[in-house]
Amino acid sequence: MSTGFPYKLIATDLDGTLLRSDESISPRTRAALAAATEAGAAHIVVTGRAAPWTRHILDDLGYEGLAVCAQGAQVYDAGEHRLLTSVTLDRQIAGLALAKIEAEVGPLYLAASRDGLDGAVLVGPGYTVTGKLPATPFTDASDLWNAPLNKIYIQHPTLTDDELAEAAREAAGGFVGVAMAGAGIVELLPLGLSKATGLSLAARRLGLKAADTIAFGDMPNDIAMFAWASHSVAMANAHDELKAAADEVTASNEDDGIAVVLERLLA
Numbered sequence: 001m002s003t004g005f006p007y008k009l010i011a012t013d014l015d016g017t018l019l020r021s022d023e024s025i026s027p028r029t030r031a032a033l034a035a036a037t038e039a040g041a042a043h044i045v046v047t048g049r050a051a052p053w054t055r056h057i058l059d060d061l062g063y064e065g066l067a068v069c070a071q072g073a074q075v076y077d078a079g080e081h082r083l084l085t086s087v088t089l090d091r092q093i094a095g096l097a098l099a100k101i102e103a104e105v106g107p108l109y110l111a112a113s114r115d116g117l118d119g120a121v122l123v124g125p126g127y128t129v130t131g132k133l134p135a136t137p138f139t140d141a142s143d144l145w146n147a148p149l150n151k152i153y154i155q156h157p158t159l160t161d162d163e164l165a166e167a168a169r170e171a172a173g174g175f176v177g178v179a180m181a182g183a184g185i186v187e188l189l190p191l192g193l194s195k196a197t198g199l200s201l202a203a204r205r206l207g208l209k210a211a212d213t214i215a216f217g218d219m220p221n222d223i224a225m226f227a228w229a230s231h232s233v234a235m236a237n238a239h240d241e242l243k244a245a246a247d248e249v250t251a252s253n254e255d256d257g258i259a260v261v262l263e264r265l266l267a
Helices: 014-018 026-036 055-061 090-107 140-143 162-171 193-205 220-228 241-245 257-267
Strands: 009-013 042-046 066-069 072-075 082-086 111-113 121-123 149-155 176-183 183-188 213-217 231-234
Touching: 009 014, 014 140, 014 176, 014 193, 014 213, 014 257, 026 042, 026 257, 042 193, 066 193, 072 193, 082 193, 090 149, 090 176, 111 140, 121 140, 149 162, 162 176, 162 183, 176 220, 193 213, 193 220, 213 257, 220 231, 220 241, 231 241, 231 257
Parallel strands: 009 042, 009 213, 042 066, 213 231
Antiparallel strands: 066 072, 072 082, 111 121, 111 149, 149 183, 176 183
């Protein structure tokens, strides 16, 4: 049976992709997603944000499907407000990775995302939080390690995000995954974890596959998801590295880039 829409699954990143800079979703994009789901497609949000930083956005959307959070570490059921899967970072290995990176580039500013649906984000001295997300300050580094984590965030006083991500991969790429998820957001993750691993788990729960999927994103942390999906679309505001990996480039997140593509496919 033809659904009138060529994909059964639409995977969208949140920040810089589905969300505008004020964290809202435009009426046009909401309408296009609603029309695509009406035509038979499922929508899965795939975000670097951990579930506690994602829930309020999904609730506002009236979104009740699955969401892949924390760069693939968590599969979250938004309708039931519960985590279906959660992968944590081995804290001993993470500590070793941090030591190796600092041995190469000097002291880092640190933050960390605690595991769980209510996991706090701990922010250390010097670390700058982007946006208006809630964070808990810490001063004693040992506080970082006394509960399970899904990721560590790192910043450097002088290196750019690209330089820091590259240095982290060179120093510790055998121990942790390194993702660049946005301006000022370089993350250390469990090795082998990506948005693609989380998305494939969520898709399988819906009986869907990579061949059924169109994916939208804007940052290098979306590259694995783009490689997994049948068709990939980078936003006009996307990082050059992601644009190079995309099948097409659409308008920016401020200019309804997702809607532009969905409307074309629906027509």
